[in-house]
Amino acid sequence: MITAASSLVPANISSSLEDYLETIYLLVQQQGFARVKEIAHAREVKAASVSVALRRLAELDLVRYERREYIALTEQGEEAARKVLTRHRLLTRFFEEVLQMPADAASNQACAMEHSLTDEAMDRFVRFFEYLGSCPTVIESFRRCPLSLAPDKAAARKDSNCATCRAHSKVETMSLADLRPGQHGVVEHINAKGALRQRLLDMGMLPQTPIELERAGLGGDPLWIRCQGARLALRRAEASSIAIRQLP
Amino acid sequence: MITAASSLVPANISSSLEDYLETIYLLVQQQGFARVKEIAHAREVKAASVSVALRRLAELDLVRYERREYIALTEQGEEAARKVLTRHRLLTRFFEEVLQMPADAASNQACAMEHSLTDEAMDRFVRFFEYLGSCPTVIESFRRCPLSLAPDKAAARKDSNCATCRAHSKVETMSLADLRPGQHGVVEHINAKGALRQRLLDMGMLPQTPIELERAGLGGDPLWIRCQGARLALRRAEASSIAIRQLP
DNA sequence: ATCTGTTGTTAGATAACACTAACAATGATT
């Protein structure tokens, strides 16, 4: 039985061991027990590795484990497992409900991050969710806003109820290609799709990033851009997919 | 010089090596060059470790490195470094601007996660930021909403401009302590502070989580709760800090 | 009771990453 009083769980546990705890917790919850073979299967690891890990977990008093017997978490182990799982749930929900990722991708991303989410960040995430719970229109509005989501299906543009979006669509936006050599701007929106979009993002061209058109090639086609200290060359067509706000 | 065409950067590079690339990139940007000693200092690692890492990076063609000479990134190395740094910037901004964390904590959290952010998740984050850029009132509203943020300083409650918040404050909310044995609910808001709050969250008591009051102790004081498959005992005072919506 | 297939364990190898300690190169100072 668990109380709300704090208990002493070993603080520095590796993400690998945390994964084992998580797996064991889920198996026990699903079928009442966990066995080496199943843990190995779930973690996509050989049974030998599980065996070793279990010994380490037992030494840390996180798992109760008689050789060749069924495996159970100790109170501490259960607490640690629940903590990781809660982070997993939280992050999955964020990637799925807020960022609108498909369920499996969201869960995978959560898996990779659940071990490094600090208590403080966790708390902030929760507050954010509490806020969204009180004001559900916020995310609903994001979901509908074709400006931001709906990567390829700009078709759904009609049913946006985001006032600023509507306003925005009227404002004449300029693109990176509209700058003249030496002029500066700030990235507002990357309209490129697929690989080009990913390339531009990777290079550092995030929203709100300062950007400069250094010079244009002969005939104005390769545009030489400066962004985050790096220089790169873009085709004019590519540059015009980057919506910016000009700086003086 | 970099073009928007895709280049072949070794895909599976460890987070440790990514950190080295990042550090080198920043040092070169700051002072024009990087040396072993400085890298070691920045990464809080001994010089010997840096030396070995540099050899590995050179083998991977990410770093150009003549023994005892200054260190420079190759084109590929620079690309990889910029990619990591962009993720760092993106996550830092998210934790700082959206989740309202202090700058250093935001950056630290970003450090821990930057290596595992998938391209897809990155893209979704960017779309989210693009949306927020178009509709800045959204986050402004979150920032002001005392329901969610302002952990201890509920004093600032007056200047919230969130319509739903105002509505919410009028709705009579019930707490976990108002349930009767056997009744179910859904967590809406955890009003507890400090360690208790963290404990409850760690146990899995996130917003929107189903919860049940199993039974009350003698005199009604320890309340036995079921949450996410786990049982726990809460004082009545503690339970009443958990706002819920009752389920039929 | 023994045989056989499944399951779990051990031992030994490998890889990545960090460390300490000893050594080598370099540049600056006397």
Next chain:
DNA sequence: AATCATTGTTAGTGTTATCTAACAACAGAT
């Protein structure tokens, strides 16, 4: 030019986590 302090390298150790291959225990079937 010789010396010294700084800087970087190498060699050897330890830890964590994985693997393969060989071995041990058990359960059920013959």
